[in-house]
Amino acid sequence: MAQILDQAEVFTCRQVAVRRGRKLLLNDVNWVVRSTDRWVILGPNGAGKTTLLQLAAAQMFPTSGQVHLLGEELGAVDLADLKPRIGWASSAILNSLPASESVENVVLTGAYGVTGRWREKYELIDEYRRTQLIKTWGLEALSNRTFGTLSEGERKRTLIARALMSDPELLLLDEPGAGLDLGGREDLVQRMTILAFDRHAPAQVLVTHHVEEIPPGFTHALLLREGQVVAQGPIEQTIISETLTQTFGIPIRLERVGGRYTAQRAS
Secondary structure, eight states: OOHHHHEEEEEEEEEEEEETTEEEEEEEEEEEEETTTTEEEEEOOTSHHHHHHHHHHSOOOOOOEEETTTTTTTTTSSSHHGGGEEEEEEEEEEEEGTTTSSSHHHGGGGGOOSOOOOOOOOHHHHHHHHHHHHHTOOOOOGGGGGGGGGHHHHHHHHHHHHHHHHHOOOEEEEETTTTOOOHHHHHHHHHHHHHHHTTTTEEEEEEEEEEEGGOOTTOOEEEEEETEEEEEEEEESSSHHHHHHHHHHHHHEEEETTEEEEEEEEE
């Protein structure tokens, strides 16, 4: 029984398309994320990566096709019931977080998905979880700092801690390494690696442009180009030079050492 539960589908797309005006953002996407999966989505700008993540975050609906999220069909369920079960860390929510809010409150308010501490009441277990997440994501020295004073790397780690606050069943990470320097990126990848190997952690989906940002422990990959799936499957079989060349439209040479990837244009 435990094995069956471990393989539960948390997000499923069947023949999904998303159209905005004349532009087709996603076209005939079929994809399944299971509870033990750690997926990375790769593709060039405009490939449809963030659109697909917004579907998984219940932030938009497909134009056609079916999306099932945490056992419910998107469009046939109250989103208020779904959203607390999804952790979403994206720069898209930065403007909604008060710059004057303390880091500890930014993380804590993720328990109810609100932006800014108001009159809501929290239990001791919420405060304990906040303390543990602040420690795990290296934010202890920053807990009383205001969110608006943080560096880019500090903000990204705060957003991930916040996304985990509700103990979600699905964690969505939209380009968490964007804008980070080398040290910040490597610190983030190390922390994400620990999370990826945690068997109690939720299913994870990471969107990135760069193979160097893929943490060891990620199990599957989905490659997109112009809204269509180029390849998907187990990461070792999917992230290879041939599929990256097809995805990015230039010849790519890929290397993998110690569970980390590097890529450059093939000469």
